[in-house]
Amino acid sequence: xxxxxxxxxxxxxxxxxxxxxxxxxxxxxxxxxxxxxxxxxxxxxxxxxxxxxxxxxxxxxxxxxxxxxxxxxxxxxxxxxxxxxxxxxxxxxxxxxxxxxxxxxxxxxxxxxxxxxxxxxxxxxxxxxxxxxxxxxxxxxxxxxxxxxxxxxxxxxxxxxxxxxxxxxxxxxxxxxxxxxxxxxxxxxxxxxxxxxxxxxxxxxxxxxxxxxxxxxxxxxxxxxxxxxxxxxxxxxxxxxxxxxxxxxxxxxxxxxxxxxxxxxxxxxxxxxxxxxxxxxxxxxxxxxxxxxxxxxxxxxxxxxxxxxxxxxxxxxxxxxxxxxxxxxxxxxxxxxxxxxxxxxx
Amino acid sequence: xxxxxxxxxxxxxxxxxxxxxxxxxxxxxxxxxxxxxxxxxxxxxxxxxxxxxxxxxxxxxxxxxxxxxxxxxxxxxxxxxxxxxxxxxxxxxxxxxxxxxxxxxxxxxxxxxxxxxxxxxxxxxxxxxxxxxxxxxxxxxxxxxxxxxxxxxxxxxxxxxxxxxxxxxxxxxxxxxxxxxxxxxxxxxxxxxxxxxxxxxxxxxxxxxxxxxxxxxxxxxxxxxxxxxxxxxxxxxxxxxxxxxxxxxxx
Numbered sequence: 001x002x003x004x005x006x007x008x009x010x011x012x013x014x015x016x017x018x019x020x021x022x023x024x025x026x027x028x029x030x031x032x033x034x035x036x037x038x039x040x041x042x043x044x045x046x047x048x049x050x051x052x053x054x055x056x057x058x059x060x061x062x063x064x065x066x067x068x069x070x071x072x073x074x075x076x077x078x079x080x081x082x083x084x085x086x087x088x089x090x091x092x093x094x095x096x097x098x099x100x101x102x103x104x105x106x107x108x109x110x111x112x113x114x115x116x117x118x119x120x121x122x123x124x125x126x127x128x129x130x131x132x133x134x135x136x137x138x139x140x141x142x143x144x145x146x147x148x149x150x151x152x153x154x155x156x157x158x159x160x161x162x163x164x165x166x167x168x169x170x171x172x173x174x175x176x177x178x179x180x181x182x183x184x185x186x187x188x189x190x191x192x193x194x195x196x197x198x199x200x201x202x203x204x205x206x207x208x209x210x211x212x213x214x215x216x217x218x219x220x221x222x223x224x225x226x227x228x229x230x231x232x233x234x235x236x237x238x239x240x241x242x243x244x245x246x247x248x249x250x251x252x253x254x255x256x257x258x259x260x261x262x263x264x265x266x267x268x269x270x271x272x273x274x275x276x277x278x279x280x281x282x283x284x285x286x287x288x289x290x291x292x293x294x295x296x297x298x299x300x301x302x303x304x305x306x307x308x309x310x311x312x313x314x315x316x317x318x319x320x321x322x323x324x325x326x327x328x329x330x331x332x333x334x335x336x337x338x339x340x341x342x343x344x345x346x
Numbered sequence: 347x348x349x350x351x352x353x354x355x356x357x358x359x360x361x362x363x364x365x366x367x368x369x370x371x372x373x374x375x376x377x378x379x380x381x382x383x384x385x386x387x388x389x390x391x392x393x394x395x396x397x398x399x400x401x402x403x404x405x406x407x408x409x410x411x412x413x414x415x416x417x418x419x420x421x422x423x424x425x426x427x428x429x430x431x432x433x434x435x436x437x438x439x440x441x442x443x444x445x446x447x448x449x450x451x452x453x454x455x456x457x458x459x460x461x462x463x464x465x466x467x468x469x470x471x472x473x474x475x476x477x478x479x480x481x482x483x484x485x486x487x488x489x490x491x492x493x494x495x496x497x498x499x500x501x502x503x504x505x506x507x508x509x510x511x512x513x514x515x516x517x518x519x520x521x522x523x524x525x526x527x528x529x530x531x532x533x534x535x536x537x538x539x540x541x542x543x544x545x546x547x548x549x550x551x552x553x554x555x556x557x558x559x560x561x562x563x564x565x566x567x568x569x570x571x572x573x574x575x576x577x578x579x580x581x582x583x584x585x586x587x588x589x590x591x592x593x594x595x596x597x
Binding site: 021022023024025026028032035036037038040042073074077081116117 | 491509567571572575586589
């Protein structure tokens with residue numbers, strides 16, 4: 001069995017969905033009630049791979065909402081309780097979606113192994129970041145030429161380069177794509193210097209300097225709400241890949257020849273028959289999902305029951321190639337700029 | 347953080363082992379000062395509630411046995427275990443030099459106690475089990491789970507032992523209700539509507555004292571809802587039925 005731990009994109013949204021699902025006690029509650037709500041296993045699904053293998057899985061809503069981010073203890077409990085529920089249900093491999101893995105990583109939840117009478121087994125969980133990083137790289141490779149960007153001549157900026165996904169993307173771009181130049185932007189300078197040393201390439205720069213030079217910008221850091229960007233200074237054409245969470249780049253970058261692509265989203269080859277991605281506001285909720293969720297499915301298809309993506313900066317090229325090949329084999333493809341044309345199967 | 351930027355191929359389980367071997371000291375966060383007057387004052391009421399709760403549990407299981415005489419042996423065993431817990435918690439208070447405020451505790455349980463007695467007189471076994479084996483046990487387990495994280499070392503050890511037993515009681519009530527769900531569902535729902543709000547009130551009433559012991563109201567409520575939901579799920583109720591029952595906690 002695979003599991004997906006997700007949450008709503010806002011408190012208002014969460015209440016609306018709870019009402020649809022018949023969870024009236026929390027649908028009518030205020031934020032305090034939600035802070036005390038247990039995680040909910042809301043859906044069981046069966047998914048059939050392109051190879052014909054069938055697997056079963058469950059979607060667990062942690063009852064976390066982004067409004068709880070400022071409540072450190074609450075956020076921590078939401079994540080750990082959802083993980084405990086997944087383990088108690090006997091799920092082999094569960095992906096930590098949305099803010100779940102970010103909270104796990106940033107609040108250092110590794111030290112909270114014991115939850116009530118359950119000792120969490122980390123090998124049952126994956127951040128899904130390896131697949132997300134691979135999908136973002138594929139989206140870049142496929143979509144840039146389609147809007148007239150020649151990868152061999154392209155300058156690519158990675159914003160959030162030292163994060164788990166960001167560093168993996170940098171590693172892939174340097175070693176696998178032959179791009180002209182890699183600009184690396186991150187808040188912390190010391191890890192950035194280490195990354196540069198490891199890659200033996202890439203230029204460390206600031207956001208302000210990077211944006212006017214870049215043909216392609218990969219955003220894998222959450223963008224500060226206050227940021228002001230002058231789209232006149234951007235190169236045209238320019239490909240923006242929104243790999244962060246939540247996906248809000250299109251609000252900032254509107255203009256001719258600026259192409260914003262939702263990063264790290266995949267499409268399955270047939271309808272899944274679940275309701276959950278409707279809740280995650282996917283455009284085609286029967287087929288689209290976060291690549292991190294798809295990673296749990298892929299690992300279950302492959303019977304690879306291990307915490308494939310875990311910790312920070314453990315994503316190697318070999319792992320990206322492994323998950324990428326398995327992703328294609330089982331029927332996933334990265335979504336592109338014009339997914340209606342269906343030319344984007346990677 | 348910086349030394350983590352080393353890259354190793356296929357690093358998964360192995361890397362975790364290293365990270366999880368952090369010092370256990372980092373796990374117990376922000377313990378309160380157990381020696382202050384304010385701590386002891388709050389403890390005198392919380393400790394009394396726990397002692398009284400275990401006594402009530404003992405008495406309730408003995409009473410329940412009068413309704414299902416063929417379970418007498420099993421229920422007597424449970425009742426005896428509750429008395430053992432009571433002794434353990436009494437020792438916790440003594441260890442801190444605190445005298446439990448038993449008068450407060452009796453009043454604290456009086457409404458729930460009254461409802462149990464009425465149900466018992468009427469022979470309403472389902473209601474008795476809901477009050478004792480679901481609500482009181484879930485209340486106790488949630489409180490103990492939260493307390494373990496912030497208790498003094500002596501009390502922590504005792505509470506850990508108690509929690510193990512308490513999970514057994516929950517199972518006992520579950521089993522009977524599960525087997526008889528088709529005939530007892532309606533009574534279960536009705537009894538819940540009356541008694542779940544009492545639990546919520548009791549939690550609110552004790553919240554200030556609990557916070558002096560570094561036990562968070564929000565966390566207590568959440569732990570309760572988890573234990574409560576787990577039990578109802580085990581009994582065989584579906585998500586919507588559980589949602590409808592839990593509704594009684596917020597009105």
